[in-house]
Amino acid sequence: MVAPVKAAFLWLILRAPVPGPLDRREKALRRLLWMAAAFALVLWYPIALLPGSVDAAFQFVLWAAIDVLYLLVIRWRSRVLRAVAGVMFAVELTGMANELLDELDLLELGSGDLVQPGLMLGGVAATVVTVIGQWRDGRWSRGTLIAGWWSVGAYALVLPFNVLIGRISSGTAAMLVLMDAVGLVSTVWIVATARELSAERLPAEPPPARRPVVRVAMAAVAVLPIMVVINPEQNAYLTYSGWSIDCYDRPSFGDLKPAEREAAFLCRARRTEGGGPPMFPDSLSDQAILAYGRVLCRTEDRDEQEAILKRAGSAWPAWGVDPWDLVYVCPEIIGATRPELLRSTAETAAADTAYTAEENAKCRDPWPRTKGVVQSTAKYFLFVDGDPGYLVHDPEDEVADEMAELATDRSYDDNALLGVAGSAVLIGHVADVSDLCLTVKALRAAPPPRTAGWDQVMEVPIVSRGGRLTVPEKGEGDVGAGAPMPNLAIAGKGRYRLRVYVRVDAGEEQHLVVVFPGASSKRLELKS
Known part of the structure; x- marks a missing residue:
C-alpha cells in the first residue's frame, strides 16, 4: 500500500x-x-x-x-x-x-x-x-x-x-x-x-x-x-539473525499468526545461543532455510537429518533439529505425533493445571486419622535427570540458599536419605522415579513411631530462624509440589524435629513428613 x-x-x-x-x-x-x-x-x-x-x-x-x-x-x-x-x-x-x-x-x-x-x-x-x-x-x-x-x-x-x-x-x-x-x-x-x-x-x-x-x-x-x-532472490535475506531481540524468546505455536510462524523458525535456525554457530550458514537465504526445514520435517531419524544438514552446510549436523523447532514450519506433520506442541500459552497452562490436579488426586493421606494443625497431600514433581530430592526449609532464613546447598552436599557425602544443615533438610528418593506422593503434617507433639508398613523412618533436627518451614511448590517450572504447602513451623521461630516416612510400592514412592517442636539434636533411624 x-x-x-x-x-x-x-x-x-x-x-x-x-x-x-x-x-x-x-x-x-x-x-x-x-x-x-x-x-x-x-x-x-x-x-x-x-x-x-x-x-x-x-x-x-x-x-x-x-x-x-x-x-x-x-x-x-x-x-x-x-x-x-x-x-x-x-x-x-x-x-x-x-x-x-x-x-x-x-x-x-x-x-x-x-x-x-x-x-x-x-x-x-x-x-x-x-x-x-x-x-x-x-x-x-x-x-x-x-x-x-x-x-x-x-x-x-x-x-x-x-x-x-x-x-x-x-x-x-x-x-x-x-x-x-x-x-x-x-x-x-x-x-x-x-x-x-x-x-x-x-x-x-x-x-x-x-x-x-x-x-x-x-x-x-x-x-x-x-x-x-537490490540483491537477487538467491542471495541471503538476513531478515532474522541470532542477535535479533525477538529471537531470544521461544513463542508458543498457538500464540502466533500463520504469517509469523515462518519467522519464528528462521529465528531458531539462525540462533547463536551460547556463542556457537547457527543451524544454517548465513550464506543461505531465508527461502532456502525454510525449504530445508520442510524437508527435515519428513525425515524419519537423526541420520537422515544429519545428511540433509550436511548438504545445507550446517556447522553442527549431528545435532539434528528438534520437533519443537520444526513445528513452526510444518505443523501438520509435527502436530500429528506431538499435538501438545500446537498449543498456545494459555492452552499449555490449562493442560498443565489439569495434569497437576489429576496427579494430585492419585495421592492419599497415609495417616488419615491423625489430623495435623496444618497439613497437605500432593504429588511432588522431581527433575527427571538426577534430581536428588526435595527440601523442607525456612525460606525466610537469611542464609537459606547456603543451608540448602550444604544440605544437598551432605546428602551426597553421607550417601543418606536425609541431608541436614540448620534450617534445611534435603529428603532424597529411594526409587528411580520422576515424582512421588508427599504428605506433610505439623503436630504439636511427637506422634508414636508407627513404623509398620514403611520401608524407612528417620528423624532429624531442623531450626526455623524466620518462623517458616515449608516445601517448595511447583511454579512455572516442572519441579515442586503440585499444591500449596503450609507453614509447618506452627510454634514460630525455634527448634523442631522432622520425621520422614518412606515406602515404595509397585514402583510408586510415597513420603510422609511430620514436623513437631523439639529441642533434641539427635539423628534417629527408627526403621531402615
Missing part, C-alpha cells in the same frame, strides 16, 4: 521546475531547497556515516540560509506576519543549534521535558507561517499549499511518537515503513516551493514536449541505482 504512494511522491518530486527568470535571491533559495530535498532523499546516508556533529552543523547552516531567504523572497504583504515568521524561524534554528551543541558535548540551551517539545513545536509553527506566507504571496499553486499543510499533519503524527511514546525507530516494521512514506510529504512541499518560485512569469502555452522526456530521464537516474543495489 505504501509503495505506490511513495512512487507518486517521487514522481512529484522529480517534476521539472516552472520556466521563467529568477533574481539572485530566488536562484539561491531554489538551489538550497533542492539541496534540502536531496539531503532528505539521498545525502542523509553518506552524511550519517560521519560524526553526528557534521550532520547537525550541515542542517543548521542549510536551514539558516533557507529561513533568511524565505524572509527576503516571500512577499508576506504584512510586516507583522514577516516579524512572526522571523520569530518562528529563530525558534526553529534554536532547536537545531541545541542539537548541534549536544553533538559537540557543549552546554545545551535546554534539555528538559518542556524545552525539547517546545523547540520541536517551534519548527511546526515555522512551517505553518511559511505556508501562510506562500498563500499571501500568490505565486504558489493550490497543490503546493496543500502539500505544505500535509507536511504540518506529518509533524502532528511524528511528534507524539517522539515525545509521548518514544522514538519511532523502536516501533514495528509497519510503523517504520508508514512514517518513512509520511516523511516524503515535507520533501514534496520543499521541492514544489522551489519549482514554483517563477510561477508568476509562467507562459500561457505549455512548454515543449521535451518535458516528459526530462522527467523520465530524472526518474531513471533516481530509480536505476536503487534497482542495482
Whole structure:
C-alpha cells in the first residue's frame, strides 16, 4: 500500500521546475531547497556515516540560509506576519543549534521535558507561517499549499511518537515503513516551493514536449541505482539473525499468526545461543532455510537429518533439529505425533493445571486419622535427570540458599536419605522415579513411631530462624509440589524435629513428613 504512494511522491518530486527568470535571491533559495530535498532523499546516508556533529552543523547552516531567504523572497504583504515568521524561524534554528551543541558535548540551551517539545513545536509553527506566507504571496499553486499543510499533519503524527511514546525507530516494521512514506510529504512541499518560485512569469502555452522526456530521464537516474543495489532472490535475506531481540524468546505455536510462524523458525535456525554457530550458514537465504526445514520435517531419524544438514552446510549436523523447532514450519506433520506442541500459552497452562490436579488426586493421606494443625497431600514433581530430592526449609532464613546447598552436599557425602544443615533438610528418593506422593503434617507433639508398613523412618533436627518451614511448590517450572504447602513451623521461630516416612510400592514412592517442636539434636533411624 505504501509503495505506490511513495512512487507518486517521487514522481512529484522529480517534476521539472516552472520556466521563467529568477533574481539572485530566488536562484539561491531554489538551489538550497533542492539541496534540502536531496539531503532528505539521498545525502542523509553518506552524511550519517560521519560524526553526528557534521550532520547537525550541515542542517543548521542549510536551514539558516533557507529561513533568511524565505524572509527576503516571500512577499508576506504584512510586516507583522514577516516579524512572526522571523520569530518562528529563530525558534526553529534554536532547536537545531541545541542539537548541534549536544553533538559537540557543549552546554545545551535546554534539555528538559518542556524545552525539547517546545523547540520541536517551534519548527511546526515555522512551517505553518511559511505556508501562510506562500498563500499571501500568490505565486504558489493550490497543490503546493496543500502539500505544505500535509507536511504540518506529518509533524502532528511524528511528534507524539517522539515525545509521548518514544522514538519511532523502536516501533514495528509497519510503523517504520508508514512514517518513512509520511516523511516524503515535507520533501514534496520543499521541492514544489522551489519549482514554483517563477510561477508568476509562467507562459500561457505549455512548454515543449521535451518535458516528459526530462522527467523520465530524472526518474531513471533516481530509480536505476536503487534497482542495482537490490540483491537477487538467491542471495541471503538476513531478515532474522541470532542477535535479533525477538529471537531470544521461544513463542508458543498457538500464540502466533500463520504469517509469523515462518519467522519464528528462521529465528531458531539462525540462533547463536551460547556463542556457537547457527543451524544454517548465513550464506543461505531465508527461502532456502525454510525449504530445508520442510524437508527435515519428513525425515524419519537423526541420520537422515544429519545428511540433509550436511548438504545445507550446517556447522553442527549431528545435532539434528528438534520437533519443537520444526513445528513452526510444518505443523501438520509435527502436530500429528506431538499435538501438545500446537498449543498456545494459555492452552499449555490449562493442560498443565489439569495434569497437576489429576496427579494430585492419585495421592492419599497415609495417616488419615491423625489430623495435623496444618497439613497437605500432593504429588511432588522431581527433575527427571538426577534430581536428588526435595527440601523442607525456612525460606525466610537469611542464609537459606547456603543451608540448602550444604544440605544437598551432605546428602551426597553421607550417601543418606536425609541431608541436614540448620534450617534445611534435603529428603532424597529411594526409587528411580520422576515424582512421588508427599504428605506433610505439623503436630504439636511427637506422634508414636508407627513404623509398620514403611520401608524407612528417620528423624532429624531442623531450626526455623524466620518462623517458616515449608516445601517448595511447583511454579512455572516442572519441579515442586503440585499444591500449596503450609507453614509447618506452627510454634514460630525455634527448634523442631522432622520425621520422614518412606515406602515404595509397585514402583510408586510415597513420603510422609511430620514436623513437631523439639529441642533434641539427635539423628534417629527408627526403621531402615
